[in-house]
Amino acid sequence: MADQETQPPREDQVHDDETPFAALPAEERLFRMRHSAAHVLAEAVLEMFPEAKYAIGPPIEHGFYYDFDLPQPLVPDDLEKLEARMRQSVKADLPIHGEQISKGRAREVFANQPYKLELIDDIEDDTVGYFRHGEFQDLCRGGHTDSTGQIGAFKLTHSAGAYWRGDEHKPMLQRIYGALYPTQEDLDAYLQSVEEAQRRDHRRLGRELDLFHLDPISPGSPFFHPKGATLYNGLVEYVRELYPRYGYDEVITPLIFNTDIFRTSGHYDLFPDMYKMMTGDDVEVGVKPMNCPGHCVLFDSTLYSYRDLPIRFAEFTRLHRNERSGVLHGLTRVRSFSQDDSHIFCTPEQLDEEMARVFEMVREVYRDLALGEVEVRIATRPERFVGNPEDWDHAEELLKELVSKAGWSYEIAEGEGAFYAPKVEFHFRDAIGRSWQLGTVQIDMAMATRFGLRYIGSDGEEHTPVMIHRAILGSLERFLGVYIEHTEGRFPLWLAPVQAVVVPIADRHIEYAQSVQRELRQRGLRVEVDASGERMGAKIRKAQLQKVPYMLVVGDREAEAGAVALRDRSGDDLGAVPVFQVGDRMVDERDSRTSQAPIDA
Ligand SMILES: [Zn+2]
Numbered sequence: 001m002a003d004q005e006t007q008p009p010r011e012d013q014v015h016d017d018e019t020p021f022a023a024l025p026a027e028e029r030l031f032r033m034r035h036s037a038a039h040v041l042a043e044a045v046l047e048m049f050p051e052a053k054y055a056i057g058p059p060i061e062h063g064f065y066y067d068f069d070l071p072q073p074l075v076p077d078d079l080e081k082l083e084a085r086m087r088q089s090v091k092a093d094l095p096i097h098g099e100q101i102s103k104g105r106a107r108e109v110f111a112n113q114p115y116k117l118e119l120i121d122d123i124e125d126d127t128v129g130y131f132r133h134g135e136f137q138d139l140c141r142g143g144h145t146d147s148t149g150q151i152g153a154f155k156l157t158h159s160a161g162a163y164w165r166g167d168e169h170k171p172m173l174q175r176i177y178g179a180l181y182p183t184q185e186d187l188d189a190y191l192q193s194v195e196e197a198q199r200r201d202h203r204r205l206g207r208e209l210d211l212f213h214l215d216p217i218s219p220g221s222p223f224f225h226p227k228g229a230t231l232y233n234g235l236v237e238y239v240r241e242l243y244p245r246y247g248y249d250e251v252i253t254p255l256i257f258n259t260d261i262f263r264t265s266g267h268y269d270l271f272p273d274m275y276k277m278m279t280g281d282d283v284e285v286g287v288k289p290m291n292c293p294g295h296c297v298l299f300d301s302t303l304y305s306y307r308d309l310p311i312r313f314a315e316f317t318r319l320h321r322n323e324r325s326g327v328l329h330g331l332t333r334v335r336s337f338s339q340d341d342s343h344i345f346c347t348p349e350q351l352d353e354e355m356a357r358v359f360e361m362v363r364e365v366y367r368d369l370a371l372g373e374v375e376v377r378i379a380t381r382p383e384r385f386v387g388n389p390e391d392w393d394h395a396e397e398l399l400k401e402l403v404s405k406a407g408w409s410y411e412i413a414e415g416e417g418a419f420y421a422p423k424v425e426f427h428f429r430d431a432i433g434r435s436w437q438l439g440t441v442q443i444d445m446a447m448a449t450r451f452g453l454r455y456i457g458s459d460g461e462e463h464t465p466v467m468i469h470r471a472i473l474g475s476l477e478r479f480l481g482v483y484i485e486h487t488e489g490r491f492p493l494w495l496a497p498v499q500a501v502v503v504p505i506a507d508r509h510i511e512y513a514q515s516v517q518r519e520l521r522q523r524g525l526r527v528e529v530d531a532s533g534e535r536m537g538a539k540i541r542k543a544q545l546q547k548v549p550y551m552l553v554v555g556d557r558e559a560e561a562g563a564v565a566l567r568d569r570s571g572d573d574l575g576a577v578p579v580f581q582v583g584d585r586m587v588d589e590r591d592s593r594t595s596q597a598p599i600d601a
């Protein structure tokens, strides 16, 4: 669980005081329960492996962990034994004592514990915190329950390798994780949500549904298989279809540029994740991390009049960002991706209407993809930025006003804007309640000036256009990752890589099955025939596991009647239906982009 590792240990921020545990605020109590549980875990480990060296064990979101240097790798059985041993300590309800002791004394106590000795050396004070319960003793700054009986409901969940002090040049330790909540009910709810998330994990579904895989030969750069590419292209085609109606023009610009362009845009200094390299003739080039600089060059190639504006460039080409390998995650955090990206160049007078148009498109896309209510955040000026503060203030105020006018309420994300502009973020809440950022819209007063862009105004003079950066789904890779988990792979028919499987009952029905396939393919439907020798039940089960929207079972009766026995993926038997009617039904469902029914199924 990568998110847990990002929680910094809080040991040094908390001190035990005279307040009885029960009188503390709930959040502080939970923190102390998790912290104390880590001690109880270490006690159990030292008893089970007397030669173990123990390192650090902080409370974290959802629970706690402790790092150990152990004589052998842990197996799941060990966690059960350790948990049982921990429960003995809880039952014994041992008081937890704390005091400050001299460093000299601490070095004696922890003489056989090299990690503790290293920690003692790093402490600047003359004394160190020392805590014990029963026979167990630890080096610690405090923040505990009064006794081991108060640590709440917990479960050891898993173990994983972790470098001492997070440094890959230091020894690899074994980290044992535990989940902990005040009550068994809270703990069960949490464990269930973890299980639910694992069941929906897009990396797992990506494998099971044969959509994509990742390979260390190009980390963070997904290989989309035929079915995954069908899904991916289905999304691109969908957005592309909206463009004429909203007045966008699709363009294609280079992937690799002389880095001069990124010095002009400001990315060179403010965007560290850009890939840069020297060419043979000593020119530095960069791989574009976003499309805006290229679109500025494109805009600058024509001298537009105010009558030509707004100009709306849209582009789907690949973008690359050299994200640290530690943060890469399936499709949701990648190095190679594409966006449903666009840059709009308009006059200041056109800004309101343009933003309203963008918001309208966001609404339409959310509706078509059945993403539920749009949740909006406005991210404001970060610490490092380009442009002048007055323009920023103006743009931020304007965004708030326009978002309100669109009928949305919003939250403020202080300091989280892009370096060149504040942004509106669109968040989406998935089927299990998690919130994900998808698209963004930015009003940018800086970049057009940096590129010296201009248009001829109605006064015959040159003016600088306002630039709007906008992506609705955002990174298509990331969107797909989120969407796969949201739908659990049950895509609506219009996006499903395989829309129907024809299941012949016996080999003698294969020929008829193929004629059904041909007829439906003629209507542009993606239909497969399962001609494997397996039994009918197994074929249906397989199609259901692949989450194919429809199964068309054919035997003697169906062949004679020019029909199929229609089933949907939820297992509902829809009876015998003539093939042309199945085609009508599927075409209707595809063209109306019905999303809700198949997802609920
Ligand atoms: Zn402690």
Ligand SMILES: [Zn+2]
Binding pocket: 290, 291, 292, 343, 469, 470
């Ligand atoms: Zn942009």
